[in-house]
Amino acid sequence: AQRVTQPEKLLSVFKGAPVELKCNYSYSGSPELFWYVQYSRQRLQLLLRHISRESIKGFTADLNKGETSFHLKKPFAQEEDSAMYYCALKGFGNEKLTFGTGTRLTIIP
Amino acid sequence: GAGVSQSPSNKVTEKGKDVELRCDPISGHTALYWYRQSLGQGLEFLIYFQGNSAPDKSGLPSDRFSAERTGGSVSTLTIQRTQQEDSAVYLCASSPNPVYEQYFGPGTRLTVT
Numbered sequence: 001a002q003r004v005t006q007p008e009k010l011l012s013v014f015k016g017a018p019v020e021l022k023c024n025y026s027y028s029g030s031p032e033l034f035w036y037v038q039y040s041r042q043r044l045q046l047l048l049r050h051i052s053r054e055s056i057k058g059f060t061a062d063l064n065k066g067e068t069s070f071h072l073k074k075p076f077a078q079e080e081d082s083a084m085y086y087c088a089l090k091g092f093g094n095e096k097l098t099f100g101t102g103t104r105l106t107i108i109p
Numbered sequence: 110g111a112g113v114s115q116s117p118s119n120k121v122t123e124k125g126k127d128v129e130l131r132c133d134p135i136s137g138h139t140a141l142y143w144y145r146q147s148l149g150q151g152l153e154f155l156i157y158f159q160g161n162s163a164p165d166k167s168g169l170p171s172d173r174f175s176a177e178r179t180g181g182s183v184s185t186l187t188i189q190r191t192q193q194e195d196s197a198v199y200l201c202a203s204s205p206n207p208v209y210e211q212y213f214g215p216g217t218r219l220t221v222t
Contacts, residue, residue: 004151043112044152044200044213086151095140095207096165099152 002027004089006100013077014108021072021103023061023087033063033070034088034097044086047072057081082107111135113214115201121220122191130186130217134203141184142204142211143176147197155199158184159207191221 003026013019025031035047048056050063050070061072070087087100114133122128134141143155154168158178169175173191178184188195198218202211 006151043215046210049210088152095159096142096154096157096168097144097152097211098154099144101149101151 002031002089002091002094002098004087004098004100006085006087006103008103009101010104010106012106012108015079016076019072019074019077019081019105021085021087021105023070023072023100025068025070025087025089027068027089027091029092031092032090033061034090035059035061035070035072036086036088036099038084038086040083047085077107079107079109081105113201113203113212115199115214115217117217118215119218119220121222124193124221125190127187127189128191128219130188130199130219132184132186132201132203132214134182134184134201135205135212136182138203138205138212139181140204140207140211141178142202143184143186144200144202145197146200146216147194152200155186188219191219193221195219196221 005024007022033050036044037047038044059074061070063070084102084104086102088097116131139160141158144152146152156176157165173189176186198216200216201214204211
């Protein structure tokens with residue numbers, strides 16, 4: 001079975017402070033991990049995926065297989081980062097996404 | 110071009126009635142997915158269509174739920190004899206290929222009274 005855990009439902013961070021949204025997963029093989037974001041009144045969209053190793057909007061995430069984690073980080077939070085963030089996993093040969101319950105990030109001006 | 114569209118955007122129905130939710134994927138996308146987002150829950154996979162292959166129905170919560178995809182394009186999710194626990198936002202996503210990014214629609218908010 002595959003499972004994604006996001007331990008923080010709510011996270012508030014001051015503008016300019018570092019941000020870390022936690023994600024842990026459970027999967028017996030080699031997963032593909034994603035972060036999706038949903039801004040207010042917008043649809044869910046892909047933020048980044050671990051295989052591309054990109055930095056999008058200043059966010060990065062490193063897959064740590066030893067700790068089975070895929071935490072999302074940004075060194076300096078901006079007000080426009082306020083949104084709902086979902087961590088998701090895709091198993092090998094299985095095309096569905098398994099999502100965590102999401103973390104609502106609020107950036108305090 | 111246009112993104113994934115879903116209709117209706119909101120649906121209120123009485124317990125016991127049947128409802129149909131529609132998804133128009135991005136043109137040319139062969140993969141189509143339905144997910145459900147219940148209050149306080151993450152997004153839950155329901156069903157996946159890929160081309161002409163048999164759909165992956167492993168996420169459907171009960172036999173009251175069914176979905177079809179006509180002509181490899183538009184998909185309809187049907188919920189029969191709706192229950193209050195079916196109240197949720199139903200999201201559709203499509204992808205040009207299963208290994209690529211999934212593009213999500215705006216969702217249909219279903220309320221069962």
